[in-house]
Amino acid sequence: xxxxxxxxxxxxxxxxxxxxxxxRDPYPIWDELRRSCPVAHSDxxxxxxxxxxxxxxxxxxxxxxxxxxxxxxxxxxxxxxxAPQGIAPPxxxxxxxxxxxxxxxxxxxxPSAVDRLESFTRGYCESLLxxxxxxxxxxxxxxxxxxxxxxxxxxxxxxxxxxxxxFRTFVHNLLETVDVxxxxxxxxxxxxxxxxxxxxxxxxxxxxxxxxxxxxxAEMGGxxxxxxxxxxxxxxxxxxxxxxxxxxxxxxxxxxxRTPADRLRLAxxxxxxxxxxxxxxxxxxxxxxxRLVKEDHDFQGCPMKAGEWVLLxxxxxxxxxxxxxxxxxxxxxxxxxxxxxFGLGIHRCAGSNLARMxxxxxxxTWLDRFGEFCLxxxxxxxxxxxxxxxxxxxxxxxx
Amino acid sequence: xxxxVDSEKCQGHNRCGALAPALxxxxxYGFASAVGDGQVPHDQEAAARLAVANCPEYAISIxxxxx
Numbered sequence: 001x002x003x004x005x006x007x008x009x010x011x012x013x014x015x016x017x018x019x020x021x022x023x024r025d026p027y028p029i030w031d032e033l034r035r036s037c038p039v040a041h042s043d044x045x046x047x048x049x050x051x052x053x054x055x056x057x058x059x060x061x062x063x064x065x066x067x068x069x070x071x072x073x074x075x076x077x078x079x080x081x082x083a084p085q086g087i088a089p090p091x092x093x094x095x096x097x098x099x100x101x102x103x104x105x106x107x108x109x110x111p112s113a114v115d116r117l118e119s120f121t122r123g124y125c126e127s128l129l130x131x132x133x134x135x136x137x138x139x140x141x142x143x144x145x146x147x148x149x150x151x152x153x154x155x156x157x158x159x160x161x162x163x164x165x166x167f168r169t170f171v172h173n174l175l176e177t178v179d180v181x182x183x184x185x186x187x188x189x190x191x192x193x194x195x196x197x198x199x200x201x202x203x204x205x206x207x208x209x210x211x212x213x214x215x216x217x218a219e220m221g222g223x224x225x226x227x228x229x230x231x232x233x234x235x236x237x238x239x240x241x242x243x244x245x246x247x248x249x250x251x252x253x254x255x256x257x258r259t260p261a262d263r264l265r266l267a268x269x270x271x272x273x274x275x276x277x278x279x280x281x282x283x284x285x286x287x288x289x290x291r292l293v294k295e296d297h298d299f300q301g302c303p304m305k306a307g308e309w310v311l312l313x314x315x316x317x318x319x320x321x322x323x324x325x326x327x328x329x330x331x332x333x334x335x336x337x338x339x340x341x342f343g344l345g346i347h348r349c350a351g352s353n354l355a356r357m358x359x360x361x362x363x364x365t366w367l368d369r370f371g372e373f374c375l376x377x378x379x380x381x382x383x384x385x386x387x388x389x390x391x392x393x394x395x396x397x398x399x
Numbered sequence: 400x401x402x403x404v405d406s407e408k409c410q411g412h413n414r415c416g417a418l419a420p421a422l423x424x425x426x427x428y429g430f431a432s433a434v435g436d437g438q439v440p441h442d443q444e445a446a447a448r449l450a451v452a453n454c455p456e457y458a459i460s461i462x463x464x465x466x
């Protein structure tokens with residue numbers, strides 16, 4: 001969230017997902033739009049649509065004929081690398097290219113592959129909490145949640161763990177700061193590109209058993225991957241798992257810190273955590289994706305023009321009362337929960353097994369260590385805006 | 400009761416694997432299929448229904464009379 005755009009007065013006709021009001025509490029905005037609109041439009045970013053009903057979000061997610069994924073982040077400009085490959089395959093790719101590009105990655109993120117990372121992740125979470133043991137107040141966002149996905153993805157890619165601060169800068173500049181001029185975006189991409197270039201050189205000179213070396217050796221249709229493909233995929237792996245998972249961990253801790261009944265229930269019934277976690281993912285889903293309209297067409301009565309964006313708000317879909325009972329409440333033991341926090345259709349988050357493991361281990365470790373905790377200062381909590389929403393400052397009082 | 404996974408619809412969310420691990424298995428890419436011929440033991444029927452009700456892609460179905 002940077003607030004570079006004028007404040008929003010009319011959410012139905014001039015919405016902006018970087019507006020500070022949206023970042024602070026988007027749910028009433030979506031609820032109102034869902035009742036009265038339900039597909040909002042804005043001329044900002046060169047034209048962008050916002051479906052708010054679960055049914056409409058699903059329809060767009062499944063429709064790869066009318067919508068392209070070639071750039072999943074809404075910005076002032078338009079992507080430089082066209083479909084079907086796009087800027088960061090496979091998230092930016094369309095069929096049929098998408099299918100093979102995605103299959104290169106899936107084995108590294110399968111349930112069994114992720115199981116093998118669990119003890120490393122748990123050990124890391126324990127060590128973070130060891131460092132906070134004597135404190136009365138900690139920032140659970142910056143001192144705990146944000147470190148976990150960064151450390152795990154550095155391990156998987158074979159990047160130096162000491163570069164974590166740089167990763168977070170890339171994430172902030174590229175994913176959270178989207179309401180800036182195109183020149184600034186290009187500059188920000190340049191910094192990431194230079195970093196990845198150096199890592200790739202190092203892996204080419206010294207191949208090892210990690211995901212980067214694996215991608216450098218990978219082939220599609222008997223050919224090595226092109227340079228943009230390898231670099232785009234590594235950029236995706238580096239960036240996509242960081243502030244998303246950090247947001248999910250932070251939002252879950254925020255909820256538990258301000259909801260003693262749920263916190264006590266989990267302390268008494270640790271076995272409920274996998275179910276509770278899915279409900280927290282539904283209620284506070286961090287990630288909104290985007291598509292570009294391929295050709296002019298009518299979508300549910302909306303005249304969509306080629307080149308306009310569509311924000312694919314899985315968080316808004318997850319709050320649709322047509323799709324969920326008591327959609328606006330956190331029901332910590334909700335058994336039937338077909339939520340869409342990790343997307344729907346062929347672009348289901350490739351890292352969802354990893355994200356779930358990190359979230360579960362982060363919460364288990366925290367709850368095991370701290371029986372009592374609450375928000376130290378509810379007004380001091382800040383949230384990121386844009387397409388990944390989660391707490392960025394989260395002071396929690398321990399004990 | 401018999402359970403089946405539609406491989407055209409499954410996107411590998413792994414919700415069924417978490418809720419009914421005895422009934423589903425996964426390939427190297429994380430896509431689900433029913434274990435064996437999909438036959439559900441009596442003590443797994445509730446788990447099977449839960450898996451159906453939580454699949455975001457509506458990929459799992461149950462044949463109540465399947466043998």
